[in-house]
Amino acid sequence: MSDILILNGRVVDPASGIDAERDVLLRHGRVAAVEMPGELRAVRGKEIIDAKGMIVAPGLVDVHVHLREPGQTYKESIKTGTEAAAAGGFTSVVAMPNTVPVNDSVSGLEWMLDAARGACVKLFAMPAATFGSLGEEITDYHELARAGAVGFTDDGKPILHDRVMRTALVAAAGIGVPISQHAEDTRLTGGCSMNAGPVAFRLGLRGMTVEAESKIVERDIRLLRDIERHDGLRPHLHVQHVSTAKAMEAIRQAKREGLHVTCEVAPHHFTLTDEAIGDYDTNAKMNPPLRNDADRQAMIAGLLDGTVDCIATDHAPHALFEKEQEFERAPNGITGLETALGLALRVLHQGNGMSISRVIELMSAQPAGILSLAGRGTLSVDSFADVVVFDPAAEWSFDVAKTRSKSRNTPFDGAPMLGRVSYTLSEGRVVFKS
């Protein structure tokens, strides 16, 4: 592997506190040097990327993607999903376990992480927190962690029983990884296909209340507190795709209290409201659902005040024939890897004044930190040569016809984006070039 020199760019590496013109040298899949402009010119035998006018940032990290392999490769595969990730500037993604079969065993996890699957960026995985994600009996956390698990989740479903959730938190705390919770009290959301409220009433659809989300978050926080007091452990709860002001406030309070809670917000939840469903557009159907504007604003407020730890896409590909169904019957989920950076820069940076550096931090250093992904989410010397080079001023429209994903289920076809990825490098290899 030859050396790569990235010249003339604005290096934004929040983890190192750098936001300035720097040249970057990548060697043997690692960051070899980050120097003042001109100082690396003497390096020989190199490939050069001219990043003039561009931002050079750590490759983005997504702690929540669905790659559909094994079992549903007609929707996506590890190869196509990671190609979509690369196109979106992501160099590390964490695969959720709701594959077919559910990823709940060491052999399943090893199969998924095997190089033969063709991932073009670094693939991590969270296996199921309970066998079959049935919410009854926890999986073997020690063995799975040894095989590479970076956390445990039954995503797509909540861990509903208090006793099981408590056991999971205790077991995960013992090995220092989070339990990542899909916070939905499914006892309150049966038959529901969107957010409860005036839009649902007008469309004649049954709505999920905000309490269905907040009740589980509040329950989980109670369990954390109880475990800290009685077991002397410090469990880590990660709340997935927060979508309601009520759950956000519960997380804010828990953080003030000093409990180990982290959370993620998806770009669609800070960009769209339930009005985006329009006339039953199934590309705007996801779970948790798009909420009202007050909730959307609460997501932005949580991102701005630090309550939100990271942005995660919840990339959830579905085939056209599955989405071309009656709204209530269509599956939940939208793709998101290629639109996340463009939406975050547009809505958070341009629309709400968040610095570009902070946007990058929420999409690289912070998610890497949550899952203790060593050497990821930073451009510090010796870390992995995971880099995204993008034009922060480029305004463009997403064209789903050009997606790298196998699926096209997005509400953002034609939507305006800010910031366009030019290069993505994973461990020193160019995996995307526009």
Added chain:
Amino acid sequence: MTSSKMQGEMKAAEYAAGSLLTVAGLPVEEVAAILAATDRMERMAAAERAKILAGRRIALLFYESSTRTRTSFELAAKSLGAMTTLVSDKSSSIEKGESLKDTGLTLRALGAECIILRHANSGAPYLLAKLTGLPVLNAGDGMHEHPSQALLDLRTMLARLPGMSSRLVNAKTLDGVTVVITGDILHSRVARSNAMLLPRLGARVLLCGPAALLPVDALGLGSGVEIERDFDKALQQAQVVMMLRIQRERLAGLELDLADYISRYQLDQERLTARAPEALVMHPGPMIRGLEILGEVADGPNSAIEDQVRHGLGVRTALLARALSVGGFESVTA
């Protein structure tokens, strides 16, 4: 940033002209044109009317049984000379598990020029219209809408309320008219369609019922819609009172005591005489006599329930002519 630019806008062009999926976007001039065509066709000799859609093919796709609506559409189509075919979930025609899309495409391939759809899922007519490109008439979708019912209810009001005429339909036609809709608003597509249509003609719509059947989210149906929990108070303001069926099977899980409901919301003669002796009484059917309404009221002089059925037939002939761009609706496709 406003989210409106990020969000999809209603793309009317995705649906064939002549479709009637909702009353929400239906311009008042179109409402006027539909009612004018209804008048026109009613005055025609039967033989002349039977030429309007002679030889045209209309499919009735009914995933939910509905004797009243199906028969009404079917008779309307036949009176215009059209050939109809009924595909229902009771017949073998809807293959097990076949998607709505494939069923629609099959009907189109067989020559259907218009599909009348009744479906248990809200929004299904939009999907069918988008995927087939055919004009689709929504004959009731889930808890969402029943647009032809709202139009026939409107025509009934215009025919029965003093000083009204179906030839004078504009944004002020129903000025000063309060329409009280009482019952299971939550599950009622009739309530939604009326609450969205009538205020655009100037009416005030007063929704009435207990919170379990009428959540405040109903106010999102638009301006001109209000909530009054007290039926007696609502009645006192009513020129029209529309009673909705209480579906016993839907009461499970709701916090609703049927005896209490009857005492507070049932329309009986005593209540009507005391609060709104002149009000027009309507019901989209099917009625449960003795539950939401008593027989003496349903059959009494204030009742317009049979008129509704008759106007349904007329309005649906106009909607079918409109769907196929004939009978004065040729301009629809322009």
